[in-house]
Amino acid sequence: MPLDTSAYGLALLRVDGRRWNELRRMHVQIRTQAAADGSSYLEMGHTKVMCVVTGPSEPGPRRGGLGGTASGGGASSAQSKDAEVAVSIVVAGFSSVDRKRPGRGDKRILELQSTISSALAASLHTHLFPHSTISISLHVLSQDGSLLAALINAATLACVDAGIPMTDYVVACTAGSTSTYAANDEAADPLLDLNHQEEQELPGLTVATLGQSDRVAVLVCESRVQVSRLEGMLAVGVDGCKQVREILDRVVRDKGHRMLLEGTVERGVGLDDMEVD
Amino acid sequence: MPITITAPKPVQHPYADHDNSMSDSDSDSQSSMGDGGNNYKNVINMIKSESGSAAAAAAVTKKSGASPTSHSEIVTPGEVITDDPQWMRGHGTFVTPATSAIISSVAGTISRTNKLLSVRPLRARYTPEVGDLIVGRIVEVQAKRWRVDVGATQLASLPLSAINLPGGILRKRTETDELQIRTFFAEGDLLVAEVQQLFADGGAVLHTRSLKYGKLRNGVFVAVSGMGGGGGVVRSRRQVWTMEAANGGGQIDVALGVNGFVWISKHVETPPDLLEKTAGITNVEESVSATMYSSQNDRIEAETMREIARIRGVVTALVENGLRVDEDMVMRGYHEAVEMAMLSSAGPDDIYLGGERGQQLAAALTAI
Numbered sequence: 064m065p066l067d068t069s070a071y072g073l074a075l076l077r078v079d080g081r082r083w084n085e086l087r088r089m090h091v092q093i094r095t096q097a098a099a100d101g102s103s104y105l106e107m108g109h110t111k112v113m114c115v116v117t118g119p120s121e122p123g124p125r126r127g128g129l130g131g132t133a134s135g136g137g138a139s140s141a142q143s144k145d146a147e148v149a150v151s152i153v154v155a156g157f158s159s160v161d162r163k164r165p166g167r168g169d170k171r172i173l174e175l176q177s178t179i180s181s182a183l184a185a186s187l188h189t190h191l192f193p194h195s196t197i198s199i200s201l202h203v204l205s206q207d208g209s210l211l212a213a214l215i216n217a218a219t220l221a222c223v224d225a226g227i228p229m230t231d232y233v234v235a236c237t238a239g240s241t242s243t244y245a246a247n248d249e250a251a252d253p254l255l256d257l258n259h260q261e262e263q264e265l266p267g268l269t270v271a272t273l274g275q276s277d278r279v280a281v282l283v284c285e286s287r288v289q290v291s292r293l294e295g296m297l298a299v300g301v302d303g304c305k306q307v308r309e310i311l312d313r314v315v316r317d318k319g320h321r322m323l324l325e326g327t328v329e330r331g332v333g334l335d336d337m338e339v340d
Numbered sequence: 341m342p343i344t345i346t347a348p349k350p351v352q353h354p355y356a357d358h359d360n361s362m363s364d365s366d367s368d369s370q371s372s373m374g375d376g377g378n379n380y381k382n383v384i385n386m387i388k389s390e391s392g393s394a395a396a397a398a399a400v401t402k403k404s405g406a407s408p409t410s411h412s413e414i415v416t417p418g419e420v421i422t423d424d425p426q427w428m429r430g431h432g433t434f435v436t437p438a439t440s441a442i443i444s445s446v447a448g449t450i451s452r453t454n455k456l457l458s459v460r461p462l463r464a465r466y467t468p469e470v471g472d473l474i475v476g477r478i479v480e481v482q483a484k485r486w487r488v489d490v491g492a493t494q495l496a497s498l499p500l501s502a503i504n505l506p507g508g509i510l511r512k513r514t515e516t517d518e519l520q521i522r523t524f525f526a527e528g529d530l531l532v533a534e535v536q537q538l539f540a541d542g543g544a545v546l547h548t549r550s551l552k553y554g555k556l557r558n559g560v561f562v563a564v565s566g567m568g569g570g571g572g573v574v575r576s577r578r579q580v581w582t583m584e585a586a587n588g589g590g591q592i593d594v595a596l597g598v599n600g601f602v603w604i605s606k607h608v609e610t611p612p613d614l615l616e617k618t619a620g621i622t623n624v625e626e627s628v629s630a631t632m633y634s635s636q637n638d639r640i641e642a643e644t645m646r647e648i649a650r651i652r653g654v655v656t657a658l659v660e661n662g663l664r665v666d667e668d669m670v671m672r673g674y675h676e677a678v679e680m681a682m683l684s685s686a687g688p689d690d691i692y693l694g695g696e697r698g699q700q701l702a703a704a705l706t707a708i
Contacts, residue, residue, distance in 0.1 A: 088348070090348035090349070092344075092345060092346060094463075095343050095344050095345055096343050096344075097342075097344075097660070100465065101463075104345050106348065113343075113345075118465075118493070119465065119493040120465070120492075120493060120494075121493070121494045121495045123479040123480055123487070123489070123495070124479070124480050146493075188434070188445060191542075192493045192494070192542075193494075193541045193542075194494060194541075195493050195494055223416070223417060223446075223447050224447075224462075224463065225463070225464070225465075226446050226447070226448070226461035226462065226463050226464030226465070227446070227464075228417075228432060228434070228445035228446050229417045229418075229445055229446075230417070230418065230434070230443075230445065231417055231418030232416075232417055232418060273418075274417070274418040275418065312416050315414075315416050315447045316414050316416060316447075318462070319414035319416075319447055319448070319449075319462050320413075320414060322462055322662075323413060323414070323449070325662045326662065327662040328448070328449060328460070328462055329449065329451075329460070330413060330449060331413050331414075331415075331448070331449025331450040331451055331459075331460065
C-alpha cells in the first residue's frame with residue numbers, strides 16, 4: 064500500500080501518529096544471556112534485534128574458514144596487533160511481512176556486516192587485544208525499518224556489557240524527509256526514525272555518531288534526495304542519535320546500579336571523593 | 341543457559357527528564373504546531389553552536405554524567421571522570437590527545453590507588469596475574485609448548501620446560517620428550533596450573549612444577565565467571581582444598597580457578613605402599629609422576645558422583661544468585677544443600693539446586 068504523504072501537511076502527524084522529531088518507543092535490555100560474554104536485546108518500535116558478543120578471545124587452530132562474517136579493524140591474520148571485529152547477522156525468516164529465505168551471501172547482509180564491523184572497530188580499543196577476535200552475532204527477529212540503526216545500537220550495548228573498552232557508544236538513528244524525491248518539494252520537513260512504510264516511500268539516511276559528540280561514524284543513504292534537504296536530515300539524525308545515547312546510557316547505568324545493590328560488584332570511589340586526599 | 345527478555349515497560353515520554361539541550365528541541369516541537377513545523381533549522385543551529393569547541397562538548401558530557409538522575413557511582417564509556425591534570429589514568433580509561441581529561445572506556449565503578457584512577461568493569465573477561473591458580477583446557481599442541489584456553493582474551497602458553505616430567509623433577513628435557521609431547525597433554529585435556537609470567541601484550545605463561553598442579557581427571561568441570569568482574573570466583577587464601585562429603589561420598593577435591601573455571605573431583609590418595617618404599621621427597625614425586633599424565637578415570641562410586649554433582653549445583657546456584665564463590669561459601673552452601681536434600685521427599689538423591697531451590701539456598705547463605 065503506498066504511503067499517503069498528503070495528509071502530513073494537515074495535522075503534521077505521520078502514519079503512526081508521531082511528530083517529525085519523535086523517536087519510536089525503544090525497549091532496551093542488556094545481559095539477556097548469562098552464558099555469553101556480552102548480550103543485548105533492543106526494540107526500536109517493531110524492529111527487534113538480539114546481539115551476542117563473544118570475546119575478545121584468541122581463536123584456536125582454525126578449522127575451515129569463518130563463513131558469513133565480515134571483519135574489520137586490521138588484517139584478519141591471527142598475528143595482527145589489533146583485535147579483529149567479526150560481525151555475523153542472521154535475519155529470521157519470520158522477521159518481515161513476506162516470509163523469504165535469504166540466499167547464501169546476500170549482498171545486503173554482507174554490506175550491513177561490514178558497515179557495523181568497521182564502525183565498531185573505530186570506537187572499540189582493539190589495540191589492547193592483539194591476536195584476538197571480538198565476534199558479534201546479531202539476530203534480526205522483526206523488521207520495521209531502521210534495521211541498520213537498531214543493529215548498531217544493539218551491537219554497541221552488547222560490547223559495553225562484555226566490558227570491551229571503547230571511546231564512546233556508537234549510536235545510530237535514521238532520518239528522512241516528508242516528501243518524495245520526485246515531488247521536488249523544497250519546503251519538505253525532515254523526519255526522525257523512519258518505520259518500514261516511510262523507509263519504502265521516502266528518501267532516508269542512517270547516521271551513527273560517536274556518543275555525545277557530533278562525530279559521524281556511519282552515514283548510509285540509499286535513496287535519491289535533493290542535496291538541499293540533506294543538511295536538515297543529517298542534523299535531525301544527529302540530534303536523534305543523542306537521544307538514543309541517553310536511552311542506552313540509562314539502561315547501562317540502571318543495570319550497574321542494580322549490580323551494586325545486589326553486591327555483585329564492589330562499590331567504587333564516588334566522583335565527589337576525588338578532591339579528598 | 342536461558343535467554344531472558346522481559347516485557348517492555350510502559351511507554352515513557354522520551355523527553356521526560358532531559359536537560360537543557362533536549363528541552364530546546366522540545367520547545368521546537370511545541371512551536372512547530374503553529375508555524376508549519378519548519379523549525380528544524382533551530383536544531384541545526386543548536387548543533388552547529390555545540391560543535392564549536394571540543395571543550396563545550398566535553399562540558400555537555402560531564403553535565404549529563406553528574407546529573408541527579410544518574411547513579412553517580414557508575415561510570416559509562418565516554419563519560420569524563422575528571423579533567424584535573426593531577427590524576428594518572430589506569431585501566432578502563434583513556435585520555436584524548438587534545439585535553440587532559442580522563443575519560444572512562446568501560447561501564448563500571450571507579451577505583452583509586454593514590455593518584456592512579458582506573459575503572460573496574462561491571463563484567464569482563466579474566467585478566468591473568470602472576471601467581472593466579474587457574475584451570476585451563478589445552479586447545480593446541482605445538483612443538484615445544486601447549487596453548488591453553490584459560491578464559492582470557494588470549495590463549496596462555498605452557499612450555500614443555502614448565503611441567504614436571506615423569507622420572508623426577510630434576511631431569512633434563514630431551515628431544516624424546518618433545519617428540520612425545522602429546523603423551524603429556526593432548527587437545528581437550530584439562531589441567532590446573534599457576535601463572536608464572538606475563539607478556540607485555542597480556543598473554544600468560546603457565547607452569548605446573550608442583551605436585552598440586554597437573555592434569556585433571558576423575559571429576560567434573562564447571563565454567564563460571566572469574567576475576568574479570570561481576571561476581572563468580574574471587575581470589576582467596578585457598579583455591580584448592582579437599583573436603584569430606586556427606587552421605588558416604590568419601591573425599592572430594594575442589595579447585596576454584598581464579599579464571600572462573602572450577603574442577604570438582606574425587607580425591608585420590610597416593611597409594612601408601614609407594615610412600616613406604618620411597619624415602620626422599622624427590623622419590624615421591626618420581627613415583628607419583630608415573631600416573632600423573634594418565635587420562636584414565638579411576639572407579640568412582642555412585643555416592644561420590646552424586647556429591648560431586650551436588651557441589652557443582654552449589655557453585656552454579658551461587659553464581660546465578662550473584663554471590664561470590666570461595667571456599668567458605670562453597671562449604672557452607674554444600675552443608676545447606678545437604679540439609680535441604682534431607683528435608684525433601686527424594687532424600688539425599690535430590691541434588692537439584694536450580695531455580696527456586698537455588699534462591700532458597702542463596703537466601704539461607706546470606707541470612708547468616
